[in-house]
Amino acid sequence: MKEKKHYFKVRYATKFIEIVLAHSKWEAIEKVYSKNIDRYKWIQRSKFTAVRDYNGNPKYEYFL
Secondary structure (H helix, E strand, O other), rough: OOOEEEEEEEEEOOEEEEEEEEOOHHHHHHHHHHHHOOOOOOHHHHEEOOOOOOOOOOOOOOOO
């Protein structure tokens, strides 16, 4: 049985970053963190938050 994926809104210190498709909020945070750590060396994983997006609208994408 496949594990369901959901859309998560990921924020960094209250600033919206992007909507990510993931199994859990931890996976969503890790995807965004890994994508941005090379460009922004100063970011901290502990300041990321993720909340499930029940609308599932992936058209918005922003970066730090």
